[in-house]
Amino acid sequence: MKFVSTAIGGAIIGALAFGIWPEMWKSYGIMGGWLASAVLVGICWYMNHWLGIISNEPGRIWVDQGWAVCSAGIAWGMVRFGEQFFQALPTLICCLIGGGLAGIAAAHVKKRNPRFQPRDAATEVEKIEEVSHV
Amino acid sequence: MYEWMSRYVDAIGMSPASVVTTVFGAFCVAFVVIICWGKLVEDFGPAGGFIAGAIIIGTFWVMNHKLPGFGINPEGIPHPDGGSKQFGLIYQGFRGAGPWADMGAAVGMGLWVCGLCETRKGERRLLAIESVPRLTAAIAGGIVGGVIVGLVGWTGANLFGYK
Numbered sequence A: 001m002k003f004v005s006t007a008i009g010g011a012i013i014g015a016l017a018f019g020i021w022p023e024m025w026k027s028y029g030i031m032g033g034w035l036a037s038a039v040l041v042g043i044c045w046y047m048n049h050w051l052g053i054i055s056n057e058p059g060r061i062w063v064d065q066g067w068a069v070c071s072a073g074i075a076w077g078m079v080r081f082g083e084q085f086f087q088a089l090p091t092l093i094c095c096l097i098g099g100g101l102a103g104i105a106a107a108h109v110k111k112r113n114p115r116f117q118p119r120d121a122a123t124e125v126e127k128i129e130e131v132s133h134v
Numbered sequence B: 001m002y003e004w005m006s007r008y009v010d011a012i013g014m015s016p017a018s019v020v021t022t023v024f025g026a027f028c029v030a031f032v033v034i035i036c037w038g039k040l041v042e043d044f045g046p047a048g049g050f051i052a053g054a055i056i057i058g059t060f061w062v063m064n065h066k067l068p069g070f071g072i073n074p075e076g077i078p079h080p081d082g083g084s085k086q087f088g089l090i091y092q093g094f095r096g097a098g099p100w101a102d103m104g105a106a107v108g109m110g111l112w113v114c115g116l117c118e119t120r121k122g123e124r125r126l127l128a129i130e131s132v133p134r135l136t137a138a139i140a141g142g143i144v145g146g147v148i149v150g151l152v153g154w155t156g157a158n159l160f161g162y163k
Helices: A002-050 A066-081 A085-112 A121-133 B002-012 B016-044 B046-065 B104-118 B121-155
Strands: none
Touching: A002 A066, A002 B046, A002 B121, A066 A085, A066 B104, A066 B121, A085 B016, A085 B104, B002 B016, B016 B046, B016 B104, B104 B121
């Protein structure tokens, strides 16, 4: 069931993003795109990640709704405009490289930045010791 | 160096400059989402998620995906090869002839890699394997949604008498 609900959440964010975003941009320019992101990503984040329609149990690796937006963009372009998948590959690979680098950098920043340490004093000492061993 | 890098421009459909801007744009949005989104939700609850959706994704959408034009009824600046010029950081392949590659992939990949780096070394493989079916389900759902929205272009309904 959790896979079905994950797929439903992905389908909804994908359909919303590419049904509405281009039209909002065409109608209202930059501000329309900004507004679309506020409305669509706001409500879809609430459904998918705050209420947990995309299944992410605590302690597991996070699966984001961004994956669904990306695959929907490629599928939408292929069906609607008859484009070919390999033409999106270079940009897609560059995006994945940039995102992966950001993930590694952010993990290291989070490990060392004091604002990301647990508030509880006892666990904080443990954490600092753990970090110093690394 | 530049000549060597430019040799495969036609084959991969993007110039070295586009590679740099794309990787940089993807890095920026993924880093800000990983660092700020969780903290905003921690501080403000679900309202923090709405704020983050607007100010993080909206602002980085302008940086990464904007097309030229200003205000209501934007008119694109024409590209010599046809279509409109792009000013966003994430380059759309083959001068925009390829399907839309969204920055969502960068955010998803960033959060996935960050989660992988934060787990202990012995558990990484198991957790990665555990996340693959969920990842596949999310991507498959996105494909279904994208295909169905794309079908709208083929219905050809003629509404309100417009021609």
